[in-house]
Amino acid sequence: MSSPGVTERSRLPTTGMRGGLGRTLLTAFLILAIVPLSTISWYATQRERRDIQSEVTAKLSSAAAMMEAQVRQWVEVRIADLALLAALPATQESTTALVSADHSRRDATDASTAHDLLRAQLHALLAQDPAFRRLAVLDSEGWVLVSTDPQTESSSTDEPSPTRQKVTLDPEQTSILRCMTIDPASDAGMVVIQRIAGPDDGTLGLVAGWLNMGDLVQTMETVNGLGETGEIYLVDSSGTALPQGQTVASSGIRAALSGVNSEGLQKNYAGVPVIGVYRWMPDLELALVAEQAQEEAFAATDTVTAAVVGATLVVALVTAVIAAVVTRQITRPIVQLTESALRIAGGDMEQRVPVTSRDEIGILAYVFNRMATELKTLYDDLEEKVAQRTALLQKANYHIQRRAIQLATTVEVSQAATSILEPDQLLREVVLLVHDRFAYPYVGIYLLDDEGKQALLQEERGGSEEMVAVKAKPVPIEDGSAVGQAALTGKPAIVRQGDERSQAALWSPYIRAEAALPLRMGDQIIGVLDILSTDHDDFDADDVSVLQNVANQITIALENARAYAVEREAAKRLRELDRSKRRFLANMSHELRTPLTNITGFSRLMLKGIDGPLTGQLQNDIEIIYHNSQHLLGLINDLLDISHIEAGLMELEFREVNLAELIHSVMATASALVRDKDTELCQEIAPDLPQVQADAARIRQVLLRLLANAAKFTEQGIITVRSWRADEQVLVSVSDTGVGIPAEDQDRIFEQFEQGSLEDGRRPYGAGLGLALSKEFVEMHGGRIWVESEAGQGSTFTFSLPLRPHG
Amino acid sequence: MSIEPKDATILVVEDNVQNFVLITRLLAYLGVKKCEWKASGWQVLEFAEALPHIDLILMDIFLPEEDGYQVLDRLRAHPRFKDTLVVAVTADVSVANLARARQTSFDGFIGKPIAPDRFPNQIRSILKGDEVWELE
Numbered sequence: 002m003s004s005p006g007v008t009e010r011s012r013l014p015t016t017g018m019r020g021g022l023g024r025t026l027l028t029a030f031l032i033l034a035i036v037p038l039s040t041i042s043w044y045a046t047q048r049e050r051r052d053i054q055s056e057v058t059a060k061l062s063s064a065a066a067m068m069e070a071q072v073r074q075w076v077e078v079r080i081a082d083l084a085l086l087a088a089l090p091a092t093q094e095s096t097t098a099l100v101s102a103d104h105s106r107r108d109a110t111d112a113s114t115a116h117d118l119l120r121a122q123l124h125a126l127l128a129q130d131p132a133f134r135r136l137a138v139l140d141s142e143g144w145v146l147v148s149t150d151p152q153t154e155s156s157s158t159d160e161p162s163p164t165r166q167k168v169t170l171d172p173e174q175t176s177i178l179r180c181m182t183i184d185p186a187s188d189a190g191m192v193v194i195q196r197i198a199g200p201d202d203g204t205l206g207l208v209a210g211w212l213n214m215g216d217l218v219q220t221m222e223t224v225n226g227l228g229e230t231g232e233i234y235l236v237d238s239s240g241t242a243l244p245q246g247q248t249v250a251s252s253g254i255r256a257a258l259s260g261v262n263s264e265g266l267q268k269n270y271a272g273v274p275v276i277g278v279y280r281w282m283p284d285l286e287l288a289l290v291a292e293q294a295q296e297e298a299f300a301a302t303d304t305v306t307a308a309v310v311g312a313t314l315v316v317a318l319v320t321a322v323i324a325a326v327v328t329r330q331i332t333r334p335i336v337q338l339t340e341s342a343l344r345i346a347g348g349d350m351e352q353r354v355p356v357t358s359r360d361e362i363g364i365l366a367y368v369f370n371r372m373a374t375e376l377k378t379l380y381d382d383l384e385e386k387v388a389q390r391t392a393l394l395q396k397a398n399y400h401i402q403r404r405a406i407q408l409a410t411t412v413e414v415s416q417a418a419t420s421i422l423e424p425d426q427l428l429r430e431v432v433l434l435v436h437d438r439f440a441y442p443y444v445g446i447y448l449l450d451d452e453g454k455q456a457l458l459q460e461e462r463g464g465s466e467e468m469v470a471v472k473a474k475p476v477p478i479e480d481g482s483a484v485g486q487a488a489l490t491g492k493p494a495i496v497r498q499g500d501e502r503s504q505a506a507l508w509s510p511y512i513r514a515e516a517a518l519p520l521r522m523g524d525q526i527i528g529v530l531d532i533l534s535t536d537h538d539d540f541d542a543d544d545v546s547v548l549q550n551v552a553n554q555i556t557i558a559l560e561n562a563r564a565y566a567v568e569r570e571a572a573k574r575l576r577e578l579d580r581s582k583r584r585f586l587a588n589m590s591h592e593l594r595t596p597l598t599n600i601t602g603f604s605r606l607m608l609k610g611i612d613g614p615l616t617g618q619l620q621n622d623i624e625i626i627y628h629n630s631q632h633l634l635g636l637i638n639d640l641l642d643i644s645h646i647e648a649g650l651m652e653l654e655f656r657e658v659n660l661a662e663l664i665h666s667v668m669a670t671a672s673a674l675v676r677d678k679d680t681e682l683c684q685e686i687a688p689d690l691p692q693v694q695a696d697a698a699r700i701r702q703v704l705l706r707l708l709a710n711a712a713k714f715t716e717q718g719i720i721t722v723r724s725w726r727a728d729e730q731v732l733v734s735v736s737d738t739g740v741g742i743p744a745e746d747q748d749r750i751f752e753q754f755e756q757g758s759l760e761d762g763r764r765p766y767g768a769g770l771g772l773a774l775s776k777e778f779v780e781m782h783g784g785r786i787w788v789e790s791e792a793g794q795g796s797t798f799t800f801s802l803p804l805r806p807h808g
Numbered sequence: 809m810s811i812e813p814k815d816a817t818i819l820v821v822e823d824n825v826q827n828f829v830l831i832t833r834l835l836a837y838l839g840v841k842k843c844e845w846k847a848s849g850w851q852v853l854e855f856a857e858a859l860p861h862i863d864l865i866l867m868d869i870f871l872p873e874e875d876g877y878q879v880l881d882r883l884r885a886h887p888r889f890k891d892t893l894v895v896a897v898t899a900d901v902s903v904a905n906l907a908r909a910r911q912t913s914f915d916g917f918i919g920k921p922i923a924p925d926r927f928p929n930q931i932r933s934i935l936k937g938d939e940v941w942e943l944e
Contacts, residue, residue, distance in 0.1 A: 594899070598921030599826040605924035606830065611837045634921070654903045698903070698943070 022335070023328035030324040034316045042309035049302045054276055057298045058264050061227065061278040061291040068221065068233050069282060069289055075220050076178060076193065076285065079132055079210055083195035086126055087208050095119045096138060096197050096206040099146045119147040126210075134190070134213040138197070141204045178285065190214055218244040230294035232269070235287050242270070242290075253279040257288035266295065334362040338369055350377035400543075407547040410438040414551050418558025422565045428460040431555050436462040441532050442511060445472055446520075446555070447484055448528035454478060456488045456529055464533070465509065472531070487517035487529045493549055495540045513537035516545065518552040522560055530555060583644055590641045597637065600630040639770040646777050653696035653781055655806065660693060660700075660724055660731060661686050667704045668722065674712040680720060682708075687725040693802050699778040700802070703786075706771045707735040707798045715739035718795070727801075730784065734799040742790040750788065751776045775800070782806050811935045813839040816863040818931075819856060821846045821879065822897070823871055830922060831866065831897075838928040849874030853882045853889070862892055864934065867914075869898040869905070877912055884913055895934060897922070901943040916940040 086092055098115035123136040127149050137148035177194045191212040199205040217235075221244060227233065235243045238258060242249040249270035256263045257279035264278040269292050277292040337354055344352040352373060354366040413434050421427040428446050436444040443464035447456035456476040464472065478488040486494035498513040512533050520528040530552040534540065540548075604627035606612065608620065615623065645651040668684055675682060704722075711720045718738030725732055742750065751772050779786045783806040790796035818840055822828045825847075832843050844862075846855050849871035856862055865883070869876035876896060883889040895916035896909045909917045916934055918927070919942060930940050 591899075594921075595824060596826075598899075599830065602830045602922055602924055603826075606833055606837075609837075609924055611833060611924075652904075 022332050023325065026328045026331070027321055027324040030320045030327075031317055034320040035313055038309070038313050038316055042306070042313070046302055046306055046309070049305055050299055053298055053302060054266065057276045057293055058278060061231075061276065061293060062264065064227055064231075064233055065278045065280050065289050065291040068291070069280065071220055072217065072235070072282070072285065072287070072289075075132065075217055076191075076212070079130070079193050079212060080178070080195065082126060082130055082133075083193055083208050083210050086122060087195045087197040089122070091118060092122060092138075092208070093197055093199065093205055095122075096146070097199065099138075100140055100206055116147055120149070123147060123149050123208075132213055132216040133210045135211040137209045137211075139194075139207040139209055141206055146206060214243055227291070227293055228297050230273075230275075230297045231291070232293070233289070233291045235289055237287055251277075253277045253292075254288060254290060257281045257290065267292070331362070334358070334366060338366060341369065341373070345373055345376060350380055404543070404547070406438055407544075407551075410434055411547065411551050411554065413438070414554045414558075418554050418561065421558070422562050424559060424562040424566065425460075427558055427562050428555075431551075431558070432460045432462045435530075435532070435551060439532075441534055443468060443472075443531075443533040445531040446528060447476065447488070447531060448520075449478070449488060449526060450475075453526070456484050459528070468509075468512070468533070483515045483517035484529045484531050487519045488526055491519045491521050491524075491526050493518045493545050495545070497537055511535050514539045516540040516548060518545070518549050520552055520556040520559065522556050527556060527559065583648060586640065586644045590637050590644070593637050594634065594641075597630055597634050601627060601634060604630060636770065639774050642774055643770060643777070646774075646781075651777075651781070653699060653778075655694045655696060657692045658695045658697045658700065660695075660733070660802075661690050663697060663701060664704065664722055664724060664733070667701055667708065670705065671708040671712065674709055675715075675720070678712070678715070679717040680712065680715050681718075683719055683721040685721060685723045690724055690726060690731065691804060693731050693804050694806055695782055695802055696778075700782075703775040703778050703800065704733065704735070706775055710771065710798075711735050711737035711739065711796070715795070729805070730801045730803045732799055732801050734797050736795065736797040738795040741792040741794050742788060742796050743792045744790075747788050747790060751786065810937055811863050813932060813935060814841055816840055816935055817842040817844070817859070817861050819844045819846060819859065819862050819865045821849070821852055821865065821871065821876070822868045823847050824868075827868075827920075827922070830924070831927075834922070834924055834927045835931065838931055840931075848872040849876070849879050852879045853886060856883065856889060857886070862889075864931075865892060865894045866897045866918075867894055869896055869900060869909075877908075880912060880914065893934060895940070903943070906941060906943060910941070917942065919943040 095115035095118045099112055099119070119138050123138065127133050127136050135148065135150050137150075138146045140146055178191070191214065192209055193212060194207050194209045197205040197208055221233065221235075234245060234249075236249060236254055236258065237243075240248045240250055240254070240258070251268060251270045253263055253265075253267045254270065258281070260281045260283070262280050265276070267275055267277045269275045269277065274295040275292040276295055276298050277290065280289040281287075282289060334354075334357070341352045341354045350373070353370050356363050356366045356370070414431050417427060417430045417434065421430055432444050432446055435441065441463070443461070445461035445464075446459050448459045449456055454477060456478060458472055458475075461469065461472060476482055476484045476488070478485045483494040483496040486492075494517045496515045496517075498508045512535065514534045514537055516532045516534070516539075518530040518532070519526050520530060530548065532540075532548065604623050607615065607623050608627060642651065664684060664686060668682060672682060708720065708722070715737040716739075719736075720738075721734075721736045723732075723734045723736070776786050779800045779802070783803045784801040786798065786800035788796055788798050813835075818835060820828055820831055820843060822831065822845070828845055828847070832845075835843055844855075844859060846852050850873035852874070856865070867876045867879065871879070874882075876898070880894055883892065883894065893915045894913075895918060896914045897918045897920060898905065899920040901919035906917050916939055918930055918940060923944070930942065934940050
């Protein structure tokens with residue numbers, strides 16, 4: 002539907018409605034009034050024109066007939082004149098004389114007399130009748146004998162004049178008329194010829210008269226009464242018109258010249274529309290034309306037309322006024338209806354139209370009012386429905402938003418669960434999150450005690466003092482409260498104000514429902530998430546589902562936190578243990594060293610004889626003491642080194658070391674090791690051995706240890722120290738020909754406190770620290786140590802040192 | 809400057825009695841007749857001042873009260889002991905410690921445990937004016 006609005010109404014002006022209908026009605030009225038009137042007027046005018054045309058035609062015809070008669074009469078008078086002349090005996094005699102005379106030898110006297118006589122006669126006639134322009138006597142063959150025009154005569158004696166034609170008359174014919182042209186200016190023109198009869202009725206000659214056309218014009222001018230534009234004229238076969246004296250042409254003239262008489266509406270030679278009558282006069286060889294301009298002829302009808310147009314305009318005006326009045330009568334109620342309809346569209350449902358008449362428009366108004374009433378009912382109904390739907394929608398929206406918040410909170414709880422590992426802080430955060438995000442007035446978390454008989458409040462947020470007091474008390478799980486139920490059954494428990502089992506102290510005008518959600522880990526219930534709401538109808542299935550989800554997250558997080566705490570405690574204890582072990586080790590080593598150095602020192606002192614000479618047995622015993630204390634000191638030093646390394650305190654001091662020199666020096670020391678054995682020490686050192694970056698003291702230790710080991714297990718044989726360069730490192734090996742190491746022991750001997758074993762069960766490698774320490778030292782240099790051995794075939798220990806450990 | 813062992817007066821600053829005994833026995837073996845003992849780092853300077861003459865001080869580093877370096881600082885601050893021979897005798901046989909001893913104006917370094925075979929010769933060298941810097 003169109004939206005109700007000011008613009009809508011202003012865009013549909015009511016005058017526009019009236020104007021549309023009014024225009025239609027007015028047009029209809031005008032057409033009805035004007036079309037018949039116009040048709041009748043047109044018909045009447047046409048009739049009038051036809052009448053006028055026939056009248057004018059008749060007038061023209063009669064004028065033409067009169068003119069024809071006049072022309073004929075004019076010509077016949079001239080013929081009669083000539084006939085009279087020809088009938089004169091004097092004429093006949095003179096002609097005879099002239100004709101009979103021989104041309105070549107003319108009887109001058111007779112001929113001249115006759116000639117003069119004839120000429121006199123001709124001139125007499127010419128003078129008598131101005132209708133003749135010229136007269137002549139011709140012989141029977143048409144040659145000029147005598148003429149009133151001497152020039153013509155003389156030339157005609159020798160040869161026929163170019164303007165002459167031979168004239169031959171039929172025996173019965175007494176006269177002829179030849180019309181060359183009716184141009185008054187022409188020398189030819191109209192010629193009348195009359196026979197001069199002889200006594201035997203034969204033809205003596207001819208008398209010819211050239212007619213003066215100007216005279217005819219004067220005759221014609223007498224014919225009149227054709228109005229101002231009326232015109233009557235003659236046209237010869239060449240198209241020359243008289244009295245105009247010019248060549249003319251029109252379709253009527255052409256028809257007449259071809260021998261057809263006609264009349265009707267034509268255009269004249271000047272292109273003017275005329276009513277014309279066209280006649281052909283064959284004997285005169287002339288066409289007669291009578292014309293009157295249509296404009297003049299039909300002038301009367303124009304008056305009639307003007308009258309008709311005026312009447313039509315008056316009728317149209319009257320009709321328009323009537324149409325306007327009628328239109329107004331019809332459209333006013335319609336406009337009212339329209340305006341009412343627009344107001345209804347604009348929302349004014351109370352709009353009604355007054356019913357003022359009982360005609361169709363009255364019925365329309367009545368129906369309109371009924372429709373408006375119906376519409377109002379429907380509209381009110383619709384508004385109510387829209388209000389209902391809107392409320393539903395808002396509720397749905399609220400639920401969706403709430404759900405979104407709940408889900409977001411669940412995610413946040415989940416994040417807190419994974420990021421916070423301290424249980425108390427975790428519970429605090431979670432309670433805060435649920436309280437703030439879900440907008441519950443109170444949120445608490447209970448944890449079960451060790452026996453699982455009581456739930457103890459662990460963390461809470463919100464709530465009045467009374468409520469907090471209620472909540473702070475331990476909740477026995479069998480007391481029937483929501484928290485107790487949830488803890489007991491492991492299922493969510495919902496309690497509302499008014500329920501029997503609810504704690505009366507809990508409720509207030511603001512607290513109307515409680516949800517307790519178990520924190521459950523498998524079958525074990527560890528606590529309860531307790532939530533209070535202001536809404537009695539809160540905690541539907543969806544809410545509970547979401548909250549239980551949150552509770553599950555809390556449980557998992559709690560378990561994680563607990564596990565983490567246990568783990569951390571264990572790790573802490575382990576670290577402490579380790580630290581105390583190291584401290585103990587360091588202390589013990591130091592404590593052991595101090596007395597041991599004294600044992601060594603004093604036994605050595607005694608062996609040196611400082612305290613006086615020793616007996617053989619005493620010397621032997623003190624040597625045993627001395628050697629064992631030295632051995633023990635070595636072990637303790639190793640232990641100290643190992644603990645230093647493990648504590649990350651051991652730092653090497655790298656210097657440029659000449660390995661060859663170092664090996665020489667160690668070999669010198671080691672020679673004491675094999676002094677009492679049948680064992681030979683050899684060294685094979687590559688001559689190009691480069692200097693290496695190393696801690697000389699440690700390398701010395703390693704080498705000495707390897708040599709000591711070799712010496713220890715080689716009772717008889719050769720111990721060889723080799724050293725050579727391989728790429729960017731130097732290799733040092735110590736080979737012996739001793740007992741060898743079983744394959745299964747070769748990997749273990751570099752481990753701390755591991756030793757190879759001998760078949761006789763002897764423990765061959767001291768405390769098992771030497772090789773482990775050697776390995777540490779070599780690896781701290783960035784090198785590697787390994788052994789190749791075959792039991793009974795001896796062993797080769799090899800270690801590598803990079804030339805630049807840190808490059 | 810060369811001092812015969814029999815003419816030398818040597819002060820031993822050492823908290824361990826047995827060590828001191830071992831040292832004095834070895835010094836006696838060398839021929840030293842005057843040997844004084846201070847068992848802690850406390851008032852070593854005052855003790856030394858009280859002595860009429862000192863040719864050499866053998867100084868332990870780990871000592872009760874004040875350590876060897878502190879004691880040395882005090883001694884060097886005193887005009888009488890500015891140039892007196894002071895040799896570190898210590899169980900800390902790290903190269904770093906030896907370097908520190910060099911920097912802090914010790915005149916020599918002998919690592920513990922004392923090697924009875926070499927100690928008399930080391931002292932003799934020092935008294936002769938040679939420098940001894942040995943870790944073991």
